Amino acid sequence: MRLADFIVIPSVIPELKATDRNGVIRELVQTLADHSALPQEAVETVARSAITRENQGSTGFGKGVAVPHVKHASIPKMVATIGRSSAGVDFAALDRAPVYTVVLLLSPASDPDGHLGAMERIFRHLQRDNFRRFLRQADTREMIQELILEADEMA
């Protein structure tokens, strides 16, 4: 599996408008719907589920990244997007540090194994200091796209 197989690149947000956790999740769910990667009528349910999931345990695993995610029956296929915040967002991360890169992953409820595969791919790259650093600095969609495609090539 490659990142570009599920990250909907046109929906990537190089500078998030929202400054709080729930707002960021809503903005990212909405951008996926705006790019036809999720039915518009599913936006509210999916955003609320992702927030509920986040309340059960932060997906801010440290090092300035968070990967909010949700599995839900109203999600037709696995899709993800990325939002970047230069100011940083409080995700109640494990290391208590602000989050600058948010990867939102939406998966159909029927495919838990696909979800694990995508999480593996995402964390495989987020483990790398350079990938995290460049992603945090990338302030255009084109730069983020380039990083994703480069990452897929080396994997």
Add this chain to the structure above:
Amino acid sequence: MTRAVRTVTIVNREGLHARPVMKFIDLAGTFASTVRLSKVTGPQRHPQPGGTAGEVVDGKSPMEMLLLEAPLGSCLQIVAEGADAEQAVEALAKLIGEGFGEELG
């Protein structure tokens, strides 16, 4: 220094996703021993003989543990090293074996 090893199978439907990982980390953190994990692949998923252990990850790091990609039915080897190694593998194997309290597959 004691070393203890256990092999367990993932039994919950959704596999080793983020919330079970956090439960594992929280429990692993209560032991002084180091905890390392690897996915075991091989005939009938039995670790020995003929099985091969994959990448080894730190059982106290959530970001590393999500690299295991361990769905329902996968087999994991837990290795603990330290004074409480035996208690650590015992408790951690129990957590996995009970499916982290989630719906079983």
